[in-house]
Amino acid sequence: MGAPVRLYLASTSPARLATLRAAGIEPAGLISPGVDEDAVVDRLRVERAASGGSLTPHDMVLELARAKAEAVQGQLVEGEPIDGFVLGGDSAFEFDGEVYGKPHEPAVARERWLAMRGRSGVLHSGHWILDHRSASLGPDAGGSAVECAGAGVVDSAEVHFSASVGDHEIDAYVATGEPLEVAGAFTIDSRGAAFIDRVSGSPSAVVGLSVPAVRSLLRDAFGVSWHELWNR
Numbered sequence: 001m002g003a004p005v006r007l008y009l010a011s012t013s014p015a016r017l018a019t020l021r022a023a024g025i026e027p028a029g030l031i032s033p034g035v036d037e038d039a040v041v042d043r044l045r046v047e048r049a050a051s052g053g054s055l056t057p058h059d060m061v062l063e064l065a066r067a068k069a070e071a072v073q074g075q076l077v078e079g080e081p082i083d084g085f086v087l088g089g090d091s092a093f094e095f096d097g098e099v100y101g102k103p104h105e106p107a108v109a110r111e112r113w114l115a116m117r118g119r120s121g122v123l124h125s126g127h128w129i130l131d132h133r134s135a136s137l138g139p140d141a142g143g144s145a146v147e148c149a150g151a152g153v154v155d156s157a158e159v160h161f162s163a164s165v166g167d168h169e170i171d172a173y174v175a176t177g178e179p180l181e182v183a184g185a186f187t188i189d190s191r192g193a194a195f196i197d198r199v200s201g202s203p204s205a206v207v208g209l210s211v212p213a214v215r216s217l218l219r220d221a222f223g224v225s226w227h228e229l230w231n232r
């Protein structure tokens, strides 16, 4: 068995951490990316418009995941330089041609549910991995001048909402506060599960960290097998 392969999670998402842990990986460190997501999206929209295009949900979550991973490049974690892979993520919900993040407000979450029940939408999760292993950085790397090789992938899943969700159930769900700080105003693995008929695609992609997609990304971009990261 070679030296353990370390993975750092550049995310404050409790669900991403729980998903990694359930998949057998305790991150070597949790780093808050501290990225101004609105500013990144605004910049991306301008760039796409300048080249005559528009920002797709796929590109948005990929670029935000990349921005979050790159934001922690060169940082110290518990006083030590990062020595491993850094994973950043972002999720957004595409419904009726619009892209939604977290509702934040109860009235917004309620409105979303009144529109979503009986219908479906696509939850897109972007993932970006940086090779921040000391061996990959070479001897002269140090401080914030670090430039790591990176690669990303998006995994999307269609989420089908039950048609039978009553107004009183929506009110009760919104009152719990759960839907306010999650992309799309729903969860499939917590209280929201009661109102989700089915998911077409990887469930972990909906939760915010697609384990099969990250496994493939590590293998295809960096030649690392997922099980080399198992450490719990």
Ligand SMILES: Nc1nc2c(ncn2[C@@H]2O[C@H](COP(=O)(O)OP(=O)(O)OP(=O)(O)O)[C@@H](O)[C@H]2O)c(=O)[nH]1
Pocket: 010, 011, 012, 013, 014, 015, 016, 032, 033, 068, 089, 090, 091, 092, 102, 181, 182, 183, 184, 186, 187, 188, 189, 190, 206, 207, 208, 209
């Ligand atoms: N538990 C759970 N969380 C979900 C689900 N769908 C979306 N989320 C969460 O919704 C949040 C989407 O916001 P993001 O901007 O991607 O991430 P964040 O929570 O702000 O955390 P950062 O990675 O630090 O930006 C993430 O924390 C996802 O894990 C779900 O079905 N279950």
